[in-house]
Amino acid sequence: MSTRAIRRLVVPSLDLGARVYLGSVFIMAAWGKIADPYEFAVSIATYQMLPDSLVNPMAILLPWVELIAGVLLIAGLWTRAQAMLINAMLVMFLVAIVWALAHDLKMQCGCFASEEAEADISWATVARDGAWLGLGVFVYFANRGRFALETLCTWWQNRRVGMPGA
Amino acid sequence: MKMLSDVGRAFWVVALAFAVGLVVNTARSNRLDFIARESYDNLIFQPCPETESVASAQQIPEAGSKGGPVAGGFAQGTVLVDARTPEAFSQGHIEGAVNVPYDELSGVSKDVADGLKDKPAVVVYCDGWEDETDPALRYANPPSSLLADELRSLGVTNATFLEGGLKAYVESGGAIVTKAAP
Numbered sequence: 001m002s003t004r005a006i007r008r009l010v011v012p013s014l015d016l017g018a019r020v021y022l023g024s025v026f027i028m029a030a031w032g033k034i035a036d037p038y039e040f041a042v043s044i045a046t047y048q049m050l051p052d053s054l055v056n057p058m059a060i061l062l063p064w065v066e067l068i069a070g071v072l073l074i075a076g077l078w079t080r081a082q083a084m085l086i087n088a089m090l091v092m093f094l095v096a097i098v099w100a101l102a103h104d105l106k107m108q109c110g111c112f113a114s115e116e117a118e119a120d121i122s123w124a125t126v127a128r129d130g131a132w133l134g135l136g137v138f139v140y141f142a143n144r145g146r147f148a149l150e151t152l153c154t155w156w157q158n159r160r161v162g163m164p165g166a
Numbered sequence: 167m168k169m170l171s172d173v174g175r176a177f178w179v180v181a182l183a184f185a186v187g188l189v190v191n192t193a194r195s196n197r198l199d200f201i202a203r204e205s206y207d208n209l210i211f212q213p214c215p216e217t218e219s220v221a222s223a224q225q226i227p228e229a230g231s232k233g234g235p236v237a238g239g240f241a242q243g244t245v246l247v248d249a250r251t252p253e254a255f256s257q258g259h260i261e262g263a264v265n266v267p268y269d270e271l272s273g274v275s276k277d278v279a280d281g282l283k284d285k286p287a288v289v290v291y292c293d294g295w296e297d298e299t300d301p302a303l304r305y306a307n308p309p310s311s312l313l314a315d316e317l318r319s320l321g322v323t324n325a326t327f328l329e330g331g332l333k334a335y336v337e338s339g340g341a342i343v344t345k346a347a348p
Contacts (some may be wrong), residue, residue: 037191037198045206052202060191060198064183072179080168081175088176 012146018135019073019143025132026070026086029112033063043110047096048103065089073139076148083140090133097121097129244287249313250332254293258342260335263291268313279320290314291328291335 033040041059044050050058065085073082097109100121109121145151191197246263248255255265266278282288290313317325328335336342 034190036196038196041198041202042206052205055206056198056200056202060187060200061180061184064187064190065180068179068183068186078172078175078179081172081179084169084172085176085179 011142012144015139015142015144016147018139019076019079022086022132022135022139023070023074023082026066026073026089030063030067030070032112033059034067037063040110043108046105046107046110047100048105049096049099062089076145077150079143079145079148079150080140083136083143087133087136087140090129090136094126094129094133097125101126243285244289245282245285247282247288247290247313247317248332249290249292256344258332258344260291260332260340261343266290266313268292274313274316274320276320279317279322282317282322282325285322286324288314288317288322288325289328290317290325292331293333 037059040063041055044058045052045055066089069082069085069089072078073086093109093111100107101123105121107121109125145154188200191200246260248259248263248265249268250259250265251267252265255263255267259265266274268274314325314327330337332342
């Protein structure tokens with residue numbers, strides 16, 4: 001397969017797969033937190049990184065950022081911006097988990113709704129989030145607007161104004 | 167330049183999420199105060215307890231005589247604390263146990279802790295750690311360990327938890343009673 005074919009077919013397909021996977025992870029993660037904000041607030045507080053005054057605003061805001069970014073990432077709207085947001089959140093989660101591990105806190109990460117089924121945080125959790133961060137970085141740099149709603153919007157706008165290629 | 171425009175777009179998504187989050191939180195019945203009224207410190211427990219303070223079900227060969235003292239590996243006057251709901255307690259508990267329904271988010275009252283301070287030993291137990299959906303899974307921090315830890319932090323220095331909970335106790339041959347606690 002030629003380099004050109006890889007650029008035109010393989011990379012966009014991998015990009016789409018990574019977007020759907022990563023977006024789904026964040027939507028699932030957001031769902032339980034939105035359903036029970038108090039439980040999520042306690043999870044945040046357990047990390048003992050934020051002052052109490054910031055715990056609730058974070059518990060109210062973060063799940064919606066996760067949900068909206070996840071949905072828009074899959075749909076392909078402002079894709080690179082969503083990838084940037086998701087990467088920023090993953091970096092934040094990684095810092096929090098490493099910090100908790102460094103302080104020997106035996107706790108669950110609070111990442112998903114099925115809290116009881118989650119094992120305690122460990123270096124495996126760090127590796128998992130690191131892998132997701134790798135995917136997010138790949139999406140940010142590999143995305144060229146293929147299989148994306150924003151490309152369709154641009155095509156539609158161009159068509160309306162009669163631009164070539166529409 | 168492209169990255170700057172991505173940052174700008176990301177900012178708008180965060181602003182949208184903040185607005186939606188505030189509106190939904192205001193509209194819901196289980197809303198969260200924007201600023202916590204009480205400190206979360208009381209809800210955060212360190213892992214409990216150290217290995218030497220974990221009681222094993224085999225250490226309770228038989229239920230204590232009426233009134234609480236437990237035979238076996240425990241000192242006379244050991245108090246058994248059943249941390250489950252009153253409904254679960256009424257369906258079966260270790261004889262002599264006292265029911266202190268425990269919700270880790272609400273904590274335990276200081277009066278209860280004060281009443282247990284002078285006891286030679288306090289052993290807390292729950293159902294047995296298992297996840298209802300998958301018995302193979304065990305809670306990393308069973309509620310009984312959290313209650314024991316909280317009691318210790320409130321000055322009940324002899325508080326421990328029963329490893330494996332009521333389930334392990336029954337499996338090791340312990341009997342349970344269904345009548346209400348005295």
